[in-house]
Amino acid sequence: MNISLSGRIGLLFAACTAVVSLLAGVLFNRASEAHFLELDQQLLGSRLQALRTVLGGVNDRASLAAHLPALQSELAHESDLGLRILGPDGQLWFDDRPTLLGSPAPPGLTRLQGISGDFRVLRTPLAGGQGPQLELLLDITHHQHFLQRMQRLIWLTVGLSALATALLGAWAARRALAPLRRMGEVAASVSATSLTTRLPDHALPAELAEVAHTFNAMLGRLDDAFQRLTAFSADIAHELRTPLTNLLTHTQVTLARPRPLEDYREALHGNLEELQRLAQLVNDMLLLAKAEHGLLMPGHEALDLAQEVDALLEYYRLLADESGITLAQHGHANVYADRGMLRRALSNVLENALRFTPAGGQVTVNLQQTAEEVRAEVHNTGPGIAPARLARLFDRFYREAPARPDEHGAQHAGLGLAITRSIVRAHGGGIHAESGQGWVRLVIRLPAHS
Secondary structure, X not given: OOOOHHHHHHHHHHHHHHHHHHHHHHHHHHHHHHHHHHHHHHXXXXXXXXXXXXXXXXXXXXXXXXXXXXXXXXXXXXXXXXXXXXXXXXXXXXXXXXXXXXXXXXXXXXXEEOOOOEEEEEEEEOOOOOOOEEEEEEEOHHHHHHHHHHHHHHHHHHHHHHHHHHHHHHHHHHHHOHHHHHHHHHHHHOOOOOOOOOOOOOOOOHHHHHHHHHXXXXXXXXXXXXXXXXXXXXXXXXXXXXXXXXXXXXHHHHHOOOOOHHHHHHHHHHHHHHHHHHHHHHHHHHHHHHHHOOOOOOOOEEEEHHHHHHHHHHHHHHHHHHOOOEEEEEOOOEEEEOHHHHHHHHHHHHHHHHHOOOOOXXXXXXXXXXXXXXXXXXXXXXXXXXXXHHHHHHOOOOOXXXXXXXXXXXXXOOOHHHHHHHHHHHOOOEXXXXXXXXEEEEEEEEEOOO
């Protein structure tokens, strides 16, 4: 059976109240019994002293006869007290209430069930030794009736308090959980078109306020991811539309009329370049998608980072010389990384630096190593970048205006630095950009150990 949370809290309150009430009732009942027993002992003790005084010198049935008038007078003042006198051999000498108990009681203080009720019985020698025995019978029926009524009252109190607590607990829990129900209503209204909705976190209990903050933070992350996914989809459509439109237009123009074989060959070469660009774009997007889902698993081998950078600088040296750009590398570092991925990341950064370095500028790679991490800083001269745009350098399809026009007319999708960031993160590192007046620096940090 599916019980609501408020119902469960109400039942829990009822169970706790019932247990506490029951324990309190049992303790009170036992304390009452102990109190009545103490009173009975005191009463029987005082009556015993008085009877021993009246019966002083009695040692046989004949001597008892002389004390009977005084004994009857003493017993007449005690309506709830009975007396039996037994001889040393257990024979009954005297019984002022023969209908109370049938057989003699055991020695000491006991409680016996009589014909007309309950009795507290004290059996003790009259004067010590093996002489006559006295049995004082105290009627405690009214005590027992009081204790029975008390027990019934305890059970009634336990039942009523449990019922009242269950109802009040359910009502209080429902009132206390009202903000949670409102949170559920708001959460149910959240959809892909209303990710900006937030749970109200004012005037909430501390526990629910923490839940609301956590849920709002989750909605914020979902909204941010959804916005980035929407923008990414729009950027993909835009990036794919241009080459596809070029292919379609070029093919239509080529097929519009008969042409020489050489024209068809040139058209196919042009289409091949567009198709290669499309293939590279799709491969880059697949790599980014794998990195975002944690599926980019780099290998780890010991690499001399200085050698890897030197090889890349040698590759780009011809392009740099054409623009009068100076390439330099300083420092040494060793790192555990995937060689292919690391080269691609560094190549993207260097290519980006060359594009944004004006003619006659300089690109410098500084390597540093500590016990914890390896730093590769790619510094290039050129126009600085506004702080608001620095963080966007690593967004997909984000493009800054280059310092020099591309002499070969190459188009860049704006995925290079995004891929670099994914590769660096897959290695457990990080990358960020810094800029000042006349310079830009990209800093790659990688763990020093595998």
